[in-house]
Amino acid sequence: MPEGPEIRRAADTLEAAVKGEKIADAWFAFPQLKAFEALLVGQTVTHIETRGKALLTHFSGGLTLYSHNQLYGVWRVANAGEAPQTTRVLRVRLQTAKKAILLYSASDIEMLTPEQLSTQPFLQRVGPDVLDPSLTEEEVKARLLSKRFRNRQFSGLLLDQAFLAGLGNYLRVEILWECELAATHKASELTEPQIDRLAHALLAIPRLSYQTRGQADENKHHGALFRFKVFHRDGKPCERCGGIIERTMVSSRPFYGCPACQK
Secondary structure, three states: OOOHHHHHHHHHHHHHHHEOOEOOEEEEOOHHHOOHHHHHOOOEEEEEEEEOOEEEEEEOOOOEEEEEOOOOOEEEEEEOOOOOOOOOOEEEEEEOOOEEEEEEOOOEEEEEOHHHHOOOHHHHHOOOEOOOOOOOHHHHHHHHOOOOOOOOEHHHHOOOOOOOEOOOHHHHHHHHHHOOOOOOOEHHHOOHHHHHHHHHHHHHHHHHHHHHOOOOOOOHHHOOOOOOOOOOOOOOEOOOOOOEOEEEEEOOEEEEEOOOOOO
């Protein structure tokens, strides 16, 4: 399941294909969106925003295409006029003179005015995005210690998009390992240095994953690279203490951790 860093990299790929280029053709599978096809022709995509696993494609005329991939949705880039071979069902096609971006299999798709965007239900529920460069550690610390979240176990809290958008299972286990915390811990139980360490990791690890994941180790000029320390490493030694990494089920999701140093 893609998490915030993967969704943001997908958005970067879409932007690189069509941003700033006039839309020559727009097509939507859903009847309620058909009226927007002609309206979008001649407009440009100004930017593509991510809110956790939702994509917001902003157009020069002021409208925004909201899409959420849910379990099966996926965006693809193709040359203009090409139809990629796939068994997936096409839902959206936005085409410029050179490129097309295509959304397959998703069902949660809306076209929104600025007013509708401010009241869209999912966007109202979701918390700040961990990849938003304006989000600070102090703001994350305040959310951790807030009445709403301070007594939630991290097992569920770090999967809750209302807390911070863009986190998911692999980020959950990597963040908790980095901070030497168990899934059962709560913010209300931690010392101030532990809270500071967790607030830092909640931003630093997703951002490192976005910036470097998938790059080869020989790319030394990128500095530190993201790699899994515990995720899918059950049975292997913990590189911090030498304990054996275990796989359990926590909040109905596979959880990986070192019981020796995450007490």
